[in-house]
Amino acid sequence: MGRTGAALLFLVVGVMPASAVDLPTRKAGLWEITTDRSGHAMTMQQCVDAATDQAMQTRAGTAPQRDCSKHDVQKSGNTTTIDAVCTVAGKTRSSHIVITGSFDSAYTLTVTSQAEGQPAGQPVTLNAKWLGPCAADQKPGDMIMPNGMKMNIQNMQNMQKGMAPPGAAGAPPGH
16 A cells, blocks of 8 residues: 555544544445545545444544543534644644534545644545445455555554554553
8 A cells, every 4th residue: 555545544544633432433334435635635435334433433532642632522513523632642733623414424524733833734624425335345344445455444453453562552462
């Protein structure tokens, strides 16, 4: 997977620092997700069920090396706004996230963030729409990347746990 695919994967799985707990689980099935940053759009598909969606959200919200001094969530109708200030790998980052729509059919998520001592980054917009049931050859957690490569997020998370240093959170016993 190239840098573009890795960036998209990071965005889809971990775009919402410590906020995933506040989001509902997406409708089970196949979702098409288009990510746009500065006019450069990438589209992927993701097969989810309640368990894999919740696992991805939980992992994104509790990633190691993330400490949030601020985490304000405001909900109004079909809009959720999240303002967070977190420290990731020793750097403070503020994020403003606006989510509109329905986790049953289609939603838009826009993230604006700024790292300590740097200018604000360009907004990143994620548009997701439910396409229907997953294909017969897909299982929950499968992602079809823009280049057609298929991977499963659960397998990737299990590989990361296996590569964790001894004593690290998520490291297998005796590792």
